[in-house]
Amino acid sequence: xxDIRITLEELEKTLAEKFExxxxxxxxxxxxxxxxxxxxxxxxxxxSILRVKRMVGHCDCGIIVPTxxxxxxxxxxxxxxxxxxxxxxxLSAGFCMERACExxxxxxxxxxxxxxxxxxxxxGYYGWLAAEKGYVGMCWTNTLPNLPSWGSMESNIGxxxxxxxVPCKDGNHMVLDTSMAQYSYGKLEVTRIAGxxxxxxxxxDENGNITRDPGAIEKTRRPLPMGFWKGSSMSILxxxxxxxxxxxxxTASVGQYMKENGCDETYVSQxxxxxxxxxxxxxxxxxxxxxxxxxxxxxxxxxxxKASRYPGENVLASRARAEKEGIVVSEExxxxxxxx
Numbered sequence: 001x002x003d004i005r006i007t008l009e010e011l012e013k014t015l016a017e018k019f020e021x022x023x024x025x026x027x028x029x030x031x032x033x034x035x036x037x038x039x040x041x042x043x044x045x046x047x048s049i050l051r052v053k054r055m056v057g058h059c060d061c062g063i064i065v066p067t068x069x070x071x072x073x074x075x076x077x078x079x080x081x082x083x084x085x086x087x088x089x090x091l092s093a094g095f096c097m098e099r100a101c102e103x104x105x106x107x108x109x110x111x112x113x114x115x116x117x118x119x120x121x122x123x124g125y126y127g128w129l130a131a132e133k134g135y136v137g138m139c140w141t142n143t144l145p146n147l148p149s150w151g152s153m154e155s156n157i158g159x160x161x162x163x164x165x166v167p168c169k170d171g172n173h174m175v176l177d178t179s180m181a182q183y184s185y186g187k188l189e190v191t192r193i194a195g196x197x198x199x200x201x202x203x204x205d206e207n208g209n210i211t212r213d214p215g216a217i218e219k220t221r222r223p224l225p226m227g228f229w230k231g232s233s234m235s236i237l238x239x240x241x242x243x244x245x246x247x248x249x250x251t252a253s254v255g256q257y258m259k260e261n262g263c264d265e266t267y268v269s270q271x272x273x274x275x276x277x278x279x280x281x282x283x284x285x286x287x288x289x290x291x292x293x294x295x296x297x298x299x300x301x302x303x304x305x306k307a308s309r310y311p312g313e314n315v316l317a318s319r320a321r322a323e324k325e326g327i328v329v330s331e332e333x334x335x336x337x338x339x340x
Contacts, residue, residue, distance in 0.1 A: 002331055003328045003329065003330055003331065004328070004329055004330075004331050004334060005325065005326045005327070005328055005329075006326050006327055006329050006334065007326040008037055008040075008041055008322060008323060008326060008327070010326075011033075011036075011037050011040060011049075011326075011327065012030075012033045012034060012036075012037040013033075014033075014337065014338070015029075015032070015033035015036050015037065015052060015337075016029045016030045016032075016033035017029075018052070018056060018337065018340045019032050019033060019055075019056070019059075019066075021340070022056050022059045022060060022066065022340070023059050023065075023066035023067065024059075024066040024067070024088070025066075025067060028066070028067075028088070028091060031091060031094070032055075032088060032090050032091060035090045035094065035121070035125060036048045036049075036051075036052065036090070036121070038125065039121065039122040039125055040322070040327050041318065041319050041322035041323065041327065042122075042124075042125075042128075042315045042318055042319050042322075043314065043315060043318035043319075043322075044122045044124070044186075045190060045327075045329075046184070046186025046187065046189055046190045047121045047122035047186050048121065048122065049327075049329055049333060049337075050186075050189065050190075050333065051119075051121055052337050052340070053336055053337065053340065054119075054264070055088065055089075055090075055119075055121075056340050057264075058118065058119075058264065058266075059088075061263070062086075063086070063118060063263055063264060063266045064086055064087070064088050064089070064118055065085070065086040065087070066088060068085045068086050068087040068088075069085065069087045069091065069092065069095060070082040070083060070084050070085055070087055070092045070095055070096065070114060071083045071085045073115070073247070077107060078103045078104070078106070078107035078108075078109055078110050078111060079103075079110075079111045079112075079113075080099065080103070080111070080112050080113070081112075081113045081114075081115070081245070081246060081247060082096065082112065082113070082114050082115070082246075083114075083115050083116055084114055084115065084116045084117035084118065085116075086116075086118070087117075087118070088118060089117060089118035089119045089120040089121060090120060090121050090125075092114060092117055092118070092120075093114070093117070093120035093125075093126055093139075093270065093272070094125075094126065094129065096112040096114050096270065096272040097112075097126040097129050097130055097137065097139060097272045097274065098129070099112050099272075100112045100130070100137075100272040100273060100274040101129075101130060101133050101135050101274040101276075103274070104135055104274040104275055104276040104279075105276055108275070108276050108279035108280070109273070109274070109275045109276070109279075110273070110274045111245070111271065111272070111273045111274075112271075112272045113242070113245035113246035113247075113248075113269070113270070113271050113272075114246055114248070114269065114270040114271075114272070115246040115247055115248025115249070115269055116248055116249070116266075116267050116268075116269075117141070117248075117266075117267075117268050117269065117270050118266050118268075119265055119266070119268070120141060120270065122177070123139065123140075123141065123161035123162070123163045123177050123179075124163055124175055124176075124177030124312075124315075126139050126163060126272065127139065127163035127164065127165030127175045127176070127177060128165065128173065128175055128312075128315075130165055130167075130274050131165040131166065131167040131168075131173035131174075131175060132167070132171075132173070133167075133274075134167050134276070134277075134278065135167065135274040135275060135276055135277075136164075136165065136166055136167065136274070136275040136276075136277060137163065137164070137165040137272075137273065137274055137275075138162075138163065138164050138165075138271075138272075138273040139162075139163045139270065139271060139272045139273065140160060140161065140162040140163065140238045140241075140242060140270065140271055141160065141161055141238075141242065141268055141269070141270040141271075142158045142160050142238060142239040142242045142243065142249075142250060142251045142254065142268050142269050142270075143158035143159055143160055143161075143251060143254065143265065143268060144158060144251065144254050144255050144258060144265045144268075145157060145158060145251055145252065145254070145255040146158060146159055146181075146185065146221060146223075147159045147160075147180065147181050147223055147225060147232075147235060148222050148223075148225070148232075149225075149232045149235075149236070150225060150228055150229040150232035150233075151229075153208075153222070155221045155222065156251075156252070157180075157232065157235045157236055157239065157251055158180070158235055158238075158239060158251040158254075159179040159180050159181040159184060159185070159223070159235065160179065160180045160234075160235045160238040160239060160242075160251070161177065161178065161179045161180075161184070162176075162178055162179075162180070162234070162238060163175070163176060163177050163178075164176045165312075167277075168289050169285070169286045169289060170289075172293075172312075172313070172316055173312055174292075174310050174311055174312050175311055175312035175315065176311040176312070177311075178226065179226070180225055180226050180231045180232070180234050180235035180238065181203075181223040181224065181225060181226060181231065182200070182201075182202050182203070182223060182224040182225070182226050182231070183198060183202045183203075183214070183217075183223060185218065185223075187214075188202070188214040188215075188217055188218050188223070189214070189218070191214040192214040192215045192218065193330075196214075197212045197213060197214070198212040198213075198214055199212075200212065201224065202214065202217050202223060202224060203216075203217035203220065203222050203223035203224050204216075204217070204220055204222040204224075205217070205219075205220060206219065206220055210224075239251045239269075241271060242268075242269035242270060242271050243269045245269075245271055246269040246270065246271065248267075248268075248269035249267050249268065249269055250269070253267075254266075254267050254268055292310065293310055296308045296309065296310050
């Protein structure tokens with residue numbers, strides 16, 4: 001089937017209708033649809049358009065209870081711990097980053113840890129949320145076992161997305177959104193669907209050979225850790241801190257929970273941190289911001305006409321284009337959403 005173009009208004013309206021139909025309140029359906037639409041506008045199709053059917057399925061099978069929200073377990077001063085209570089992942093994560101920002105406005109820094117959470121879809125959304133409020137943001141999650149630790153042939157750690165964001169005076173915030181795999185499973189999926197190969201080596205095929213074939217890597221579930229042993233080590237520490245601070249499950253336990261309950265990925269642990277730079281008084285960051293961006297943009301490019309970019313810069317261009325032109329969606333995928 002051909003690709004079609006959908007306006008952001010049509011996408012958001014349609015998703016809100018589908019989420020409400022499958023159990024969300026009207027308010028939560030609109031909020032969830034807004035998050036999915038923003039992620040699609042920002043160019044992250046893998047964790048927006050291509051995940052709608054998955055989230056609706058989780059609502060229908062009980063992994064998600066659409067009307068639930070996180071429950072406070074404990075807290076002291078600038079730190080709090082919540083249980084996700086089977087709430088929709090995008091709503092529980094949004095709530096936790098919002099709460100971290102509230103704590104930061106009071107204490108200068110705020111941290112919220114969340115146990116037993118559902119998939120939060122696009123990790124970077126929560127970094128943008130913090131930055132747009134003027135806070136430095138950090139958040140991370142563990143996942144099911146889907147990445148081999150360095151030296152292992154089997155997937156025993158998670159690709160464990162990590163986000164860091166810095167607010168900029170001009171609104172063009174710097175936001176890092178990265179998994180601990182060289183390529184996330186979402187990127188593998190999008191590249192495979194497009195009939196393309198990866199620009200660099202991404203994992204192993206069935207014969208144990210390094211490959212750029214996204215489908216082959218999806219089949220073996222043996223992607224390369226980002227930075228080889230460095231990404232592997234980061235994954236392990238992200239997992240450990242998330243489980244420790246939330247008093248929730250680590251990656252191995254998530255895998256065991258899924259096996260015992262015969263369910264899709266759930267029960268993960270997440271951490272959200274917000275820092276209010278305004279609590280420290282005046283700063284010269286506007287000049288620093290310009291210096292950083294100038295040093296990136298003015299560096300001599302390897303390929304003429306392709307300047308270096310700071311994290312998040314592509315997002316801004318994609319968002320502006322989507323607001324003007326809408327987004328391109330596979331007709332087959334769009335029809336599957338309309339049928340929900």
